[in-house]
Amino acid sequence: MGRRPKWFRKKHRTSLNIHQKLIPDVAARHPKPVALFTPLKIRDITLRNRVCVSPMCQYSCDDGFATDWHLIHLGSRAVGGAALVMVEASAVEARGRITPGDMGI
Numbered sequence: 509m510g511r512r513p514k515w516f517r518k519k520h521r522t523s524l525n526i527h528q529k530l531i532p533d534v535a536a537r538h539p540k541p542v543a544l545f546t547p548l549k550i551r552d553i554t555l556r557n558r559v560c561v562s563p564m565c566q567y568s569c570d571d572g573f574a575t576d577w578h579l580i581h582l583g584s585r586a587v588g589g590a591a592l593v594m595v596e597a598s599a600v601e602a603r604g605r606i607t608p609g610d611m612g613i
């Protein structure tokens with residue numbers, strides 16, 4: 509495959525930069541952006557890439573409230589470049605939680 513057309517490079521410049529910043533060794537071998545690093549539009553929201561963090565139960569809530577652990581755990585994923593970070597299972601009432609350490613709403 510040849511070089512990507514100019515309009516594509518212009519449209520995905522940010523993705524290219526993220527691609528090169530996040531995984532420089534891979535970018536060096538594959539200068540063209542992989543689909544993972546291209547934007548994804550879902551209705552009114554455009555994710556800057558397709559890296560999404562699945563919800564993961566952390567069993568670290570305090571009476572249903574998120575703690576510093578959540579700030580660091582989810583925050584570091586967001587700072588690391590994931591376009592979408594999902595919080596864990598969040599029960600509408602305390603008796604619906606899987607464990608006492610689960611999140612409430």
Ligand SMILES: Cc1cc2nc3c(=O)[nH]c(=O)nc-3n(C[C@H](O)[C@H](O)[C@H](O)COP(=O)(O)O)c2cc1C
Nearest residue numbers: 560561562563564565566567594595596597598599
């Ligand atoms: C609310 C919620 C909480 C989840 N918690 C966990 C978890 O603690 N551990 C885990 O391995 N998967 C958990 N999952 C499942 C993962 O998020 C993910 O959907 C699963 O690993 C399948 O990944 P895939 O859809 O990319 O194949 C949870 C899913 C949801 C919806």
